[in-house]
Amino acid sequence: MNNLQYQLGRSFIYSILIGFALLYLAPLYVMLITSLKDVEEIRSGNLIALPESFNFSAWAKAWSSACTGSDCQGLAPYFWNSMRIVIPAVLMSTVIGACNGYVLAQWQFKGSNFLFGALLFGCFIPFQVILLPMAKLLAVLGLANTVTGLVAVHVVYGITFTTLFFRNYYIAIPSELVRAARLDGAGFFTIFWRIFLPMSTPIFVVTVIWQFTQIWNDFLFGVVYSGPGTQPITVALNNLVNTSIGGKQYNVDMAAAIIAALPTLVVYIVAGKYFVRGLTAGAVKG
Amino acid sequence: MGAINIQNLVKSYADTEVLKGINLAINDGEFLILVGPSGCGKSTLMNCIAGLEEVTSGNLIIDEDNVTDLNPKDRDIAMVFQSYALYPTMTVAKNISFGLEMRKYPKDSIEHTIQEVAKLLQIEHLLQRKPSQLSGGQRQRVAMGRALARSPRVFLFDEPLSNLDAKLRVEMRTEIKKLHKRLNTTIVYVTHDQVEAMTLADRIAVMKDGYVQQFGTPYEIYNDPANRFVADFMGSPAMNFVECVVIDDKLIIESDGKSVQLNVPDGQALIKAGIDTVILGIRPEMITEPKPHGNSGYITEIPFTIDVTEPTGPDTLAFGTWNNQEVQARLSPEAGAKAAQSNQLLVQIDTSKAVLFDPHTGKRIRT
Structure with missing residues (x-):
């Protein structure tokens, strides 16, 4: 009986912890998958859906050719x-x-x-x-x-x-x-x-x-x-x-x-x- | 080489004087113990000798050199600290050799010294360990090894045994005494443990409130205390203090409804002082069951009602009252056992070593 109570308590605690961890990780997840989609897909698709194909061109652009003001050398x-x-x-x-x-x-x-x-x-x-x-x-x-x-x-x-x-x-x-x-x-x-x-x-x-x-x-x-x-x-x-x-x-x-x-x-x-x-x-x- | 001469040494922090004019002359090779209750200034005095505290006024002379204003490292002194203060990130060998390295000793002589010291203290197998991997007793040895390695003029020990358990403390005490016999270097040793003081010292300086109360051999301190404080502090179980009425050169003790007159060695001084009450100081071992004795004139027998007995093994302490004040007697175990049953015993008081104190000032009254 005691053991069951203990396990119930544990699973309650862990489910809360996991829930909050997911909540905190959600923005990172969205950022990551959004960075791998192309603009078309972002506009038409679901915010949390995985990209159809992994596309790293946005990363390359952000690093070396995106415009910051009038200057277009990336970050x-x-x-x-x-x-x-x-x-x-x-x-x-x-x-x-x-x-x-x-x-x-x-x-x-x-x-x-x-x-x-x-x-x-x-x-x-x-x-x-x-x-x-x-x-x-x-x-x-x-x-x-x-x-x-x-x-x-x-x-x-x-x-x-x-x-x-x-x-x-x-x-x-x-x-x-x-x-x-x-x-x-x-x-x-x-x-x-x-x-x-x-x-x-x-x-x-x-x-x-x-x-x-x-x-x-x-x-x-x-x-x-x-x-x-x-x-x-x-x-x-x-x-x-x-x-x-x-x-x-x-x-x-x-x-x-x-x-x-x-x-x-x-x-x-x-x-x-x-x-x-x-x-x-x-x-x-x- | 290591005679220390402390002349009129004063140390104050802001407005509080901690040391109020200390004068001590310590001979080369002597084992001096500074003893006193906490706050008496004994550790401050030691730090002044080491140079870790600046003195406010006075002089400190080691051999012929006035070291009052010298840096600690230039005084040729080594110290063993209460917390050992081993360097935590260095191995035992490095801990021992650090001081030599700082003084730029050649490598092979350092190596030789480490081995020598390690052998002397039986820590050869620990040389590659870190302090955290050592037991309390082993750390204590390493701390001593670090001090020994430099073979300084003077060793300072700051309550080195107080962090050890009782058994180990007794063992290390003997070992320190052996070490001193062997090296014959001056040692100044601070403790608040009067047993340590009695067993180790060549001479003891009893301190209180920033003054040296008495400076003498353990025998002098124990048998001929300068004042009531020293008499009370040194000796375990502590000396009995009984306030007595004085008649001529004799003291009146009332016990169990009977009154006796005691002869004391300093009786003549009482007449000179012309006082009617005095504090009698008498050690428990001088109050015993009646024993065969010569006729010294200082033995008196008196009935004794016993409240409590405390058997310690070799003898039994019995508590009773004289003149309505608590008194401890030291009985043989057999007499103690009998006394515990009947609560009544005839005891003999040997006043040949009794001392007298002024009831107001606590000073000795003596001829």
């Missing part, structure tokens, strides 16, 4: 723009965050808690608030409309988050470890390099995923601080969808959207299992 150049922005910005903000976190957690100085509080405050500053002053600053520095400028903005904005992650991870490590290493003759950087970095893999993964997703998906900074040749893929996607020559090409739009989302998906799939593990490890002990 490819903007994809590489995004890479040129994201990779240095992620690496720099992560490394700086690791150093900051190490100092704030293990080498506390007078006012270090205040500094940490002030840095945390940076997490709550909305993008819109700094939009105009940052534009002015970038212009003064000669970085307006450049990839370098966008990297700088993302690094500065990211430091608050990366510092928070690393500080909370390192605060859980007993300070006796630093003391032992100091007595052993190791200095500030040696301790960081030889003792703290080797045990930081989970938090590095968390930070990289977080920063990669944030910066790759950013639209506002991308649209404001980029020039014609330096737009990131999110801006290009917007332009592509808003440019229509002849009828709306939903298949190309869908393929372009998936292309734009692909790198973050890949990062999650490759490193996702560390993400939850690292986040909770830092949070629970911190």
Whole structure:
């Protein structure tokens, strides 16, 4: 009797979970099959029906020849723009965050808690608030409309988050470890390099995923601080969808959207299992 | 090489003084124990010796060198931490050799030292393991190995045994003592466990409230305590404290409706001090069943009503009251068993080692 009840309960829970999973996956499914249909079939057919034949021409077009405004080179150049922005910005903000976190957690100085509080405050500053002053600053520095400028903005904005992650991870490590290493003759950087970095893999993964997703998906900074040749893929996607020559090409739009989302998906799939593990490890002990 | 001279050392955090002028002279090769209740400043003092805390004022001299303002790494000191503080991502061998590597020892001499230390501590089979794969006792050994590898002038031990279970603690205690015998290097050892302090130390510094209350050999600390705090803190079971009325140079004890006068070694001081009550400090082992004794003049017999007995094996502790204050006696198991049945026993009090304290200040009264 008990066993039957248990199984009933389980199947109830699983059916709800599966139902919600399908609900969440439905848009992706629609995007995917729509991108593989031709325009004719989309217009006449059923939204959720499988395509009659798999047709990858929309993908090719989205990648290399679709028009984003007056420029018809597809998403490819903007994809590489995004890479040129994201990779240095992620690496720099992560490394700086690791150093900051190490100092704030293990080498506390007078006012270090205040500094940490002030840095945390940076997490709550909305993008819109700094939009105009940052534009002015970038212009003064000669970085307006450049990839370098966008990297700088993302690094500065990211430091608050990366510092928070690393500080909370390192605060859980007993300070006796630093003391032992100091007595052993190791200095500030040696301790960081030889003792703290080797045990930081989970938090590095968390930070990289977080920063990669944030910066790759950013639209506002991308649209404001980029020039014609330096737009990131999110801006290009917007332009592509808003440019229509002849009828709306939903298949190309869908393929372009998936292309734009692909790198973050890949990062999650490759490193996702560390993400939850690292986040909770830092949070629970911190 | 490793004589430590601590001169007037003061350490304060903001407004609170944690160490209020510590003076200690530790001889080369001596095993010094810093003992005291938590918050007494013993760990702070150790961190000051290590250089992990800056001192506010005073001097710290090792051999001939004034190391007060030196970096920890330049003091030639090694420390064993309470949590062991092993480097989690390094193997045992790497943990041991890290300090040598930092000091740029040649490779083959490092290799040699690792083997030597591992052999001494019997951890040769663990060298390739990570700390997470070790038991508590093994981690303890590795932590000691890391300190030993550098053969420093001074070893510091910060409550190294407090994370081990009772049996292992006793084993490691003996081992540390053997190690000290063998190496003959100065050791400063912090503990709050007075048994550890008594068994290991050449000399003990009992600390409380940022002061050294007494600095002496275990024998002196146990038999000739400087004040009531030291007498109370050292010794298990703890010393009995009984407030007594003074008549001339004698103390009055009332037990079971009978009153006796006790002779005490410091009796003359009572007359000089001219006080009417005093705290008698007497250790439980000095209150026993009547035994054959010479005539020292310090043996008194008195009936004792027993509330509770606690057999410990080698002897039995019996609790009763004198002058309406609780007193512990230490009886033989046979006398204890008899006493448990009848609740009544004639005991002898040996006051030859009794000490007297001022009831208000807790200071010793002595001739």
